[in-house]
Amino acid sequence: MPVRIPTLPAHPLHRLTLDNGLRVVLAPDSTAPVVAVAVYYDVGMRSEPMGRTGFAHLFEHVMFQGSAHLPKLEHARQVQGSGGVFNGSTHLDYTNYFEVLPAGALERAMFCEADRMAAPLLTQETIDNQIDVVKEEIRVNVLNRPYGAFPWLQLPEVLFDSFANTHNGYGDFVDLESATADDAAAFFDSYYAPGNAVLAVGGDFDVEQATQWVHRYFARVPARRTPDRPPFAEPALPEDRHAEVVDPLAATPALAIGWRVPDPVGDFDSFLPYVVLSELMSDSDASRLEQRLIHRDRLAIHQAMYLGLFGDPFDARDATALMFQAHHGSHVSASQLLTAVEEELESVVDEGVSETELARVQARIAAQLLRQADPVLGRTQGFAAGELIHGRAEFATELPGRLAEVDAGSVAAAAAALRISHRAVLELTPGASA
């Protein structure tokens, strides 16, 4: 018998847009005496020009290197010395900066974010320092590690065609090493205009007071021209593609498959069933691929199917992908796995999805979304990403309801569309370096 799925009471959202163009979302919620502040800039790895791969991420590092009123290291000290935590991350379509703090530190967090939105310190010395740091980040996550960044760095090269969608977003060392303070100033000027950003504040605060602080600290950031955002969409893949990489550090082979899927923003209704499909195929021990690849045929050591290069279906614009990856023993061939995955997609088309199975998948989706929404940072980031990517902070609140409406027929239709789509396959084999 299906379980009754509880829902989260909708929290009120307050929004304003400052004269300089900054979009602000305030989401008060007094369940715990903590606040989250998130600033999302509408620039990510896809906006990097040729010769500047990795620059969006390098610039994210540089944004922590001080600003007009906060010398190097002071941002971290202010946030951590308030009892809070901070971080930033670079995505395909945006770069975000965020803090979670005791409620009494909200004004200070706004000051810190506004100070670097207005005037980060962009010196050659700190840029050179952070080039070294980023190179170590790439070594620890990619170069010195088996399966490093597999498949998010390698599969797009096979699945997509444009420079924007295929280049190495972590950055080529040659490009990173040539980055200058002038490049950083130009990048800041183009992409970090207040009109190109969203500020979201969530948690325990008074809306009127927070609005005053938003005006006091962020309104002083001068308006600048916001950049044109070129479309990164690509048409349907024209043929099946196949590539191989050799990983000298890996112990066993791995396989990745990618399919281009509908526009996750402009064609949201067509995109949503793929989200349910990926969960039905791959989430939890009960899923079809776990049952088939792990328990029945024993082909794989591990399997995962997900949307978006980083596993978040909703944080990227077009083009995006349905991804599959598996690690497998060397006695299993990639084509055995590929055939099994395709047969499982076929069976969704041919045999359909029962109400019982759909209810189970919907329960898992609901549980995961509710769990994500428990920390104030998760909620606040949902509002910021919703506002930036989908133009509506409410997107985050409405998503559970929209997913719950996806029916069995549209899940089968998504699987049917994949059946006639071309796909990109990437095989990783362990071996000595060439």
Add this chain to the structure above:
Amino acid sequence: MSVVLDEDPTAMVLPPLIEARSARAPRAVAATLPNGLDTLVVRRRTVPMVEVRLRIPLPMANGRTAAATVARGSLMSSSMLFGTAQRDQRQLANDLATVGADLSVSADSDRLLFSTAVLRTGLSTVLDLLADVLTSATYPRAEVVAERDRLGQRITMALSQPGVVARMARSRRLFGDHPYAQAMPDPAMVAELEAVTLRRSHRDRVRPYGATLVVVGDVQPATVAKQASSAFADWVGTPRRSRVLALPEFEPGGITLVDRPGAVQSNIRIGGAAVGRRDPAYAAQQLANLIFGGYFSSRLTENLRERNGFTYSPHSGVDNAAAGSTFFVDADVATGVTARAVHETWYELGRMALAPVTQDELDLARRYALGTLALSTETQAGLASTLSSLAGQGLSASWLADYQKAVAAVTISDVQEASHRHFSVSSLATVVVGDAAVVEDSLRSLAALRNPE
């Protein structure tokens, strides 16, 4: 660069911190069921979900059999959900997912841990399913044999990760013949395990006495108590007595070098003794750790990362295990700067051990410790994991409030004392995993090199 306009002069001044209302201390309702299972329930209605943790202590009798015990515990935990007397693997997985749950089972040198989140409306179902697994897991032979192969391959994959190699080398260096030296299951031992061995081990060791069930979320504690006592009524038995072995002394000093030819980075791993949560000096030790390398605003990060660009994410911490606590320092650095990075790390350790920290450093670390403690128990998942971890050391929820008070009272000289005791380089073990052909000579200029244990 843009010009800052100062229309509002107050916008230039760093705003003050306002004393916020403090976080509610969790009201944990504790009870012990007739079968000896301890339960701890906290009502926290932030989202209509419930977090469940069941921790069963699995102390190891001795170091001689530790390798076998670790291998068995590892395959037992990864095979436990392959079926029960009433449900096969698929049925069990379906029933769990139907209420939104995704039960995980993991084993380490101290305990077996079951963990899941579930929709509010599915808690009693999850407790029943958990009890079904505990009382009648079947370990079907064919499934166990298949999992044995997969586990062997997962271990092989893990052993190709430099971070895992480094952690294992440090564990062997610190723990000698104690079970904790066995940081990963031995694939050869896993390959020899039979289903019948797992069934016997489950019968002998998966027992309620001494175990703790933590439930945090949108629940009524009284209802949970009834659900739990009905669900777990048939789960009985006291475990075989085995005491926790005390940690051995280790020989500090020198550098253990593990060769990883061609590596583009070196993994520096340092370890030593630390005091546990019950020790009066624990709070001072935690603040000393923060100031040294425990958070971004630390001396280690400022030196290795922000001044020298040697590494991405250097950090130090204290690992609290049943047999004792361990202080550790981790840094993954470019091969070419390996010895300089070890030297700078030792320098910062020495500076902590020999000279007092500043009042500003202490205040910053104190506010961070208090603030993040509140943040980490803000969520259902964070609180459940914290309470379960405390329960594993026989500590109740009230330890959190005591710890807050202790942190508030720490002085500069307390930090100095803790640093002197735990951060003296002469009392620590240093391990480096890297390309020996490149790093060996320069490391030798810092200390005598030792072969890996």
